[in-house]
Amino acid sequence: MSSREPEQISHVVVRFAGDSGDGMQLTGDRFTSASALFGNDLSTFPDFPAEIRAPAGTVNGVSSFQVHISDHDITTPGDVPDVLVAMNPAALKADLHRLDQHGLLIVNSDSFEERDLHKAGYATNPLLDDSLSQYRVVEIPMTSLTQKATEPLGVKSRDSERSKNFFALGVISWLYSRPIEPTIKWVESRFKDLVRDSNLAAFRAGYNFGETSELFDHPYQVKPAPLPAGEYTNISGNVALAWGLVAAGQLAKLPIFLGSYPITPASDILHELSKHKQFGVRTVQAEDEIAAAGMALGAAFAGHIGVTTTSGPGVSLKGETLSLAVSLELPFLLVDIQRGGPSTGLPTKTEAADLNIAMYGRHAEAPLPIVAAYSPGHCFDAAIEAVRIALKYRTPVILLSDGYLANGSEPWLLPDVASLPDISVSFATETNHTAADGTAEFWPYLRDPETLARPWAIPGTPGLMHRVGGIEKEDGTGNISYEPANHSAMVHLRAAKIAGIANDIPLATIVGDEDADLCLLGWGSTWAAIDAAVQITRRQGLKVAWIHLTHLNPMPRNLGDLLHTFKHILVPELNMGQLCRIVRAEFLVDAKPVTKVQGLPFTAAELEAAIKGVLAGE
Amino acid sequence: MVSITSKKDWTSDQEVRWCPGCGDYGILLAVQMLMPELGVAPENTVFVSGIGCSSRFPYYMNTYGMHSIHGRAPAIATGVAVARPDLDVWVITGDGDALSIGGNHLIHALRRNVNLTILLFNNQIYGLTKGQYSPTSEPGKVTKSTPMGSIDHPFNPLAVALGAEASFVARTHDLDRKHMMNVFRAAHAHRGASFVEILQNCNVFNDGAFDGVLARGAREEMMIDLQHGQPIRFGAEGHSGVVMGSDGQLRIVKVADVGVEALLVHDAHRDDPGLAFSLARLSHDNHSPTPFGIFRDVDRGDYGHMVGAQLAEASEKKGPGDLTSLLRSTGTWQVQ
Numbered sequence: 001m002s003s004r005e006p007e008q009i010s011h012v013v014v015r016f017a018g019d020s021g022d023g024m025q026l027t028g029d030r031f032t033s034a035s036a037l038f039g040n041d042l043s044t045f046p047d048f049p050a051e052i053r054a055p056a057g058t059v060n061g062v063s064s065f066q067v068h069i070s071d072h073d074i075t076t077p078g079d080v081p082d083v084l085v086a087m088n089p090a091a092l093k094a095d096l097h098r099l100d101q102h103g104l105l106i107v108n109s110d111s112f113e114e115r116d117l118h119k120a121g122y123a124t125n126p127l128l129d130d131s132l133s134q135y136r137v138v139e140i141p142m143t144s145l146t147q148k149a150t151e152p153l154g155v156k157s158r159d160s161e162r163s164k165n166f167f168a169l170g171v172i173s174w175l176y177s178r179p180i181e182p183t184i185k186w187v188e189s190r191f192k193d194l195v196r197d198s199n200l201a202a203f204r205a206g207y208n209f210g211e212t213s214e215l216f217d218h219p220y221q222v223k224p225a226p227l228p229a230g231e232y233t234n235i236s237g238n239v240a241l242a243w244g245l246v247a248a249g250q251l252a253k254l255p256i257f258l259g260s261y262p263i264t265p266a267s268d269i270l271h272e273l274s275k276h277k278q279f280g281v282r283t284v285q286a287e288d289e290i291a292a293a294g295m296a297l298g299a300a301f302a303g304h305i306g307v308t309t310t311s312g313p314g315v316s317l318k319g320e321t322l323s324l325a326v327s328l329e330l331p332f333l334l335v336d337i338q339r340g341g342p343s344t345g346l347p348t349k350t351e352a353a354d355l356n357i358a359m360y361g362r363h364a365e366a367p368l369p370i371v372a373a374y375s376p377g378h379c380f381d382a383a384i385e386a387v388r389i390a391l392k393y394r395t396p397v398i399l400l401s402d403g404y405l406a407n408g409s410e411p412w413l414l415p416d417v418a419s420l421p422d423i424s425v426s427f428a429t430e431t432n433h434t435a436a437d438g439t440a441e442f443w444p445y446l447r448d449p450e451t452l453a454r455p456w457a458i459p460g461t462p463g464l465m466h467r468v469g470g471i472e473k474e475d476g477t478g479n480i481s482y483e484p485a486n487h488s489a490m491v492h493l494r495a496a497k498i499a500g501i502a503n504d505i506p507l508a509t510i511v512g513d514e515d516a517d518l519c520l521l522g523w524g525s526t527w528a529a530i531d532a533a534v535q536i537t538r539r540q541g542l543k544v545a546w547i548h549l550t551h552l553n554p555m556p557r558n559l560g561d562l563l564h565t566f567k568h569i570l571v572p573e574l575n576m577g578q579l580c581r582i583v584r585a586e587f588l589v590d591a592k593p594v595t596k597v598q599g600l601p602f603t604a605a606e607l608e609a610a611i612k613g614v615l616a617g618e
Numbered sequence: 619m620v621s622i623t624s625k626k627d628w629t630s631d632q633e634v635r636w637c638p639g640c641g642d643y644g645i646l647l648a649v650q651m652l653m654p655e656l657g658v659a660p661e662n663t664v665f666v667s668g669i670g671c672s673s674r675f676p677y678y679m680n681t682y683g684m685h686s687i688h689g690r691a692p693a694i695a696t697g698v699a700v701a702r703p704d705l706d707v708w709v710i711t712g713d714g715d716a717l718s719i720g721g722n723h724l725i726h727a728l729r730r731n732v733n734l735t736i737l738l739f740n741n742q743i744y745g746l747t748k749g750q751y752s753p754t755s756e757p758g759k760v761t762k763s764t765p766m767g768s769i770d771h772p773f774n775p776l777a778v779a780l781g782a783e784a785s786f787v788a789r790t791h792d793l794d795r796k797h798m799m800n801v802f803r804a805a806h807a808h809r810g811a812s813f814v815e816i817l818q819n820c821n822v823f824n825d826g827a828f829d830g831v832l833a834r835g836a837r838e839e840m841m842i843d844l845q846h847g848q849p850i851r852f853g854a855e856g857h858s859g860v861v862m863g864s865d866g867q868l869r870i871v872k873v874a875d876v877g878v879e880a881l882l883v884h885d886a887h888r889d890d891p892g893l894a895f896s897l898a899r900l901s902h903d904n905h906s907p908t909p910f911g912i913f914r915d916v917d918r919g920d921y922g923h924m925v926g927a928q929l930a931e932a933s934e935k936k937g938p939g940d941l942t943s944l945l946r947s948t949g950t951w952q953v954q
Contacts, residue, residue: 037951182949224953233950243944250941257701277932279939282925284700287726291693294686294723298666298697301684302705306697324687414950417941459682459698459705462661467630467677469685470669479632480677 006177006221011070013078014172017095018087019056020049020063023165028065030169030186034178036234036411039224040069043528044236045077045601046407050264050347057119062094069176071223075375075528077408079603083175085168087111087142089120096132105135106171108164110143138215142167142206149205150198162195163202170206177221180207228413235412237376237405238265241335242272244383246279249305251384251423252391255280257304259295261288261314264347265403266337269309289314293321293334300330301468303427303458305387309335312354313343315398319362325396326366326494328468329445329454332396333386337406340599349599350403352524353575358398359553359582365491367498369393370552372400374527377412379405382550388423392504393497394453400552402574404525404601428455428464433476442466444478452497454478501554508547508556516543518614519566521591523549523579526572526602533607544611552579560587568614570594572607627660628653630680636671641792641818642739646678648798649737655799656706656806663706666695668715671746672739672818675710689720692727692736696921699732703922706806709736713754714744717773721753728784731810733920735802738815739792740775743824756903761823776898776913779813780891786812787894787914791832792819797910804912810920830905844897844911849881852907860900868896870907886915 014031018024025046032044045066054061068078084099086092088111099105112127126132127139143160146167150160166187173180180203187199210216235243249256260270260283274283282304286292293308300306308318315336325332338354340346358370369389373382379401386399431440432455444466445454457464466478474481475489510519512534522530527548534546547562549555563569563583569591571580577593584591594610596602628650636642653663663681667673669688676683686694691709699707709727716724716738727734743761744750750763754775758767779787786808790801798816805812817828826833831840842852842860851859851873859873859881873881885893894914901908933939 033949037949039951039953227953229953231946231950231952233945233948235948239948246939246944247941250939255701257697259697276939276944277929278936279944280929282700282929284696284925286693287722290690291696291723291726294690294693295697295700297686298684298694298699299701300697301682301694302664302698302701304701320687321690328684414945417945459664459702460662462659465660465681465683467632467665467679467683467685469677469683470687471685 004218006219009220009222010072011068011074012083012176012220012222013066013068013081014083014085014176015064015066015081015095015098016085016168017062017064017091018165019090020051020053020061021056022063022087023162024063024065024087027165027169028067030183031172031178032067032409033186033234034173034182035067035069036232037182038179039227040222041072041074041225041227041411042067042069042234043074043077044068044409045404048348055119057088057090057116059090059094059120062091064091064095069222071225073225073227075531076601076604079605083172085172087164087168089116089122089126092126093120093122099135101134103135104138105132106138106140106168108142108168109139110141140171140209140215145205145209146202149201153194153197153201155194155198160198160202163198166199166202167206167209170203170208171210174207174210175216175219177219227411231414232411233414234409235376236407236409237373237379237401238268238337238407239272240376240379240412241373241383241401242269244380245273245307245387246276246281247380247420248384248387248423249279249281251420252305252387253424255282255304256307257296257299258283258307258309259286259292259299260284260309261286261292263289263311263314265339265406266309266311266314266335268406269335269337289317290321293318297321297325297328297330297332300325300332301328301458303456305331305333305391307333307335309337311337311339311347312341312345315354315357315361322368322396323362323364323366324470326362326368327470329394329494330456331390331394333390333399334396335399335401338400338402340597346599348403350525350601351574351597351599352400352402352526353578353597354400355523355552355575355578355582358400365495367495367553368395369397369498369501369554370400371397372524372550372552373405374524374548374550376405376408376410378550380412380415384420384423385550388421389501391423391425392453393451393501394456395498400524402525425456427461428457429461431463443476444468445473446476447493452493452500499554502557505551505554505556507558508549508562510562511546511548512538513543513545516545517567518543518611519545519547519563519569520611521547521549521563521569521571521579521583523552523573526574529602529604529607530572532604533611536604536608537611542611542615555586563587563589563591568592570610570614572602572610574601623654623660625650625654628680630678632677634678635674637822639821640671641741641820642672642675644792644795645737645739645798645816645818646675648795649802650679651795652799652802655803658706662704663708664695664698665708665710666691666698667710668712668720669746670712670715671820672710672712673715689715689718690723691715692720692723692734695734696727696730696732699734700922700925703733703926707734709734711736711738713738713740713742713752713775717753717775717778725778725782728779728782728811728813730921731785731918733810733922735805735812736814737802738775738813739818740815741818741820741824742827743820745820745823749823774898775815777895780895780898780914783891784813784914785810785916785918786912787898788813788912789815789817789910791817791828791910793832801912804915808915810918828904830903831908840907842900842907842909844884844886844909844913846884846886846912848884849878850884850909851878851881858907860897868900870900886912888914889916
């Protein structure tokens with residue numbers, strides 16, 4: 001049978017859904033990789049349960065991966081899937097409500113037996129009644145077809161089950177005209193022997209099934225997107241952040257020291273950095289979150305770039321170390337990959353509700369800079385920027401990312417390594433003060449008049465031995481001081497040092513219509529949905545402005561003036577309005593929050609509605 | 619290169635602010651007198667402490683130092699030692715700091731065998747917070763927070779360290795500078811984590827806590843001096859000794875009753891920490907014969923060097939890190 005000509009479409013959103021053990025994350029990831037190599041713009045949204053293996057076949061155990069591929073510039077994984085691949089009834093039940101009302105539903109009909117239906121909580125088989133009539137339903141007996149395809153290799157029927165995700169991947173790869181070589185190469189490099197052969201056979205069988213069966217009229221094709229010229233890779237936020245840290249070490253010419261304790265969704269940064277020891281990166285999996293922070297601070301004292309990575313509960317535990325770092329005035333980076341909370345909350349779901357703890361979550365007056373990444377690729381730049389500030393100002397910095405950025409991916413234009421900023425700083429090597437009797441001394445708290453940073457004299461430097469500690473220090477000498485006026489001066493100096501960083505960060509810029517009545521003010525991963533909503537509403541003729549913050553403390557020094565030029569300010573946040581309250585307090589503007597705390601990112605449609613609501617005077 | 623230094627080179631210009639008569643003075647003096655003998659330089663030495671009376675120690679040493687967070691010194695010092703295996707890193711801590719709020723960090727630093735010399739000043743009381751019972755206080759102790767007597771079962775610091783399989787474990791006391799210096803010297807020479815319990819008198823809140831063992835008149839009968847390779851015996855002319863019973867229990871016996879051959883010969887280099895653990899538990903209070911000296915001193919890789927070795931191995935296998943190659947490592951494509 002001859003191949004049918006693919007129909008060109010501009011974009012498609014595919015959601016793979018199955019049991020936690022069905023390999024849906026891998027399937028989605030492979031489809032994404034092939035699409036990236038094909039040249040599409042894309043954005044992904046892995047959505048999986050916290051349980052490693054929830055009871056098989058239940059709705060609680062459903063693991064999904066949504067990917068949006070496009071022939072034009074996109075930022076979100078798509079509000080509404082056009083295609084849902086449901087490997088079992090539980091997946092259908094969990095995700096059907098997301099599917100476009102006329103969407104394509106591909107199901108593994110082999111897994112709709114009585115027992116499967118019962119586990120998923122279906123009283124009747126939805127494939128047999130008319131409950132799915134609004135969708136284009138394609139039933140494929142994936143389990144038995146995979147079995148048949150792998151049988152000649154000598155694969156036992158039970159083992160062939162594990163390859164059925166590759167069958168599904170094959171079908172979708174044909175349907176969207178994906179190149180098959182990248183997937184074949186990947187399988188060959190990743191698996192061995194019978195498992196490799198079984199997966200390849202299933203993949204090819206699925207691909208051929210798409211082509212030869214009459215279930216689909218024709219395949220589709222999403223052409224490459226006209227992205228800016230250059231070399232691209234597909235990158236997730238956590239990998240980008242880890243690479244950003246490696247880069248920061250190279251740019252600062254200092255070793256990276258990571259102290260970390262495993263926690264979802266931050267652990268992948270520990271895993272990634274552990275692989276790059278040839279860059280002089282030291283990683284220690286500490287006994288707890290507190291030790292992880294302590295080790296990083298000890299390494300900073302010794303002259304390394306001390307980093308600790310965590311998520312919400314870990315931030316609470318590291319608070320005391322952050323306060324010491326504020327007092328010691330040493331470079332230190334805490335990376336917080338935010339997740340739903342409080343407490344254990346929703347470990348695998350996203351939320352951005354740690355802005356308050358980052359701003360205020362320490363005892364006493366302990367201000368520190370906060371940087372927030374806004375896209376998976378931006379995690380790379382944000383990591384370098386956070387390290388730059390920490391080194392230059394000898395201060396702890398909090399870098400905020402979230403579960404959505406951490407696990408989501410996008411094509412990323414590789415930076416020209418030669419053009420990355422030099423963020424190196426100098427260690428103190430000589431005494432800096434002369435005592436009344438003419439003795440040359442080292443004063444560890446004698447500040448640079450411009451940055452207010454103190455000298456960083458590391459162990460091993462002759463003549464500069466000094467002691468630091470959490471007790472209040474006399475400005476200049478660094479000696480213990482309980483003097484009232486000195487303490488007041490030190491509190492003010494520490495605050496002024498952080499506030500002064502505003503002169504060393506980019507001004508806020510307005511995207512969209514400067515003369516609009518409405519300005520959206522965003523931070524972090526809401527960038528994608530805001531970008532999409534601003535594009536949609538402006539195409540509809542509405543005037544909308546948008547400011548996105550990557551520096552949350554201090555904020556750009558022109559932000560207050562900019563905000564005052566707008567009649568309405570909307571602050572979309574995946575929390576209960578944390579930034580909104582800060583800007584209201586800081587700038588006396590009537591900002592209004594748009595909040596979402598479902599463990600999910602905003603959809604563009606939600607923000608489009610919010611924008612229209614304000615402009616319609618609701 | 620061996621630096622020639624004197625005690626003065628190791629003494630900072632800060633006024634020492636412990637209570638007059640505190641045992642800490644003797645420990646500080648022992649350390650400051652020992653340092654010139656070690657042939658190391660002040661600039662390559664780091665003292666890290668937690669919080670508590672003893673933790674003021676780093677301020678008085680003319681070295682690099684950090685007075686950090688309650689209980690966290692072993693973790694912070696781990697960061698220093700792993701980042702910089704070229705440095706001499708000392709941890710100064712107390713019974714509350716190391717065994718209560720910082721217990722977790724202590725056992726993990728010992729387990730990892732980080733190259734640290736940990737001096738635990740055990741005075742069996744909280745001094746800085748003015749007199750609450752500590753995790754090493756004896757049962758029944760009446761303090762501000764235990765008016766009816768403590769019902770807590772105390773930690774035996776050496777047993778905790780040996781339970782964590784520390785590679786160097788020793789005990790000394792604040793009244794004998796020569797003994798302290800000998801133990802500290804051996805602890806410093808040991809590669810990996812060295813744990814030294816120093817019985818230290820708090821003359822304000824727990825005065826005379828160790829008199830039952832350490833008073834001039836008591837020492838001969840109460841202190842058991844452990845010497846590697848020697849039968850464990852003590853008392854005037856060595857009249858008493860330690861034997862292991864057929865039930866595996868260590869017992870104190872009269873040498874005249876059993877003969878010298880029956881005495882346990884101390885072996886600090888035994889790989890198995892079991893015997894050292896039993897020795898650590900020979901005394902349960904401050905009124906019975908108590909072993910001093912080096913309980914255990916075995917060699918196993920030190921953590922900082924092992925971390926460094928993996929870095930060197932990675933560089934050898936993969937070549938020095940190249941950022942451009944890293945960014946391309948998961949596959950790239952060109953957009954024209």
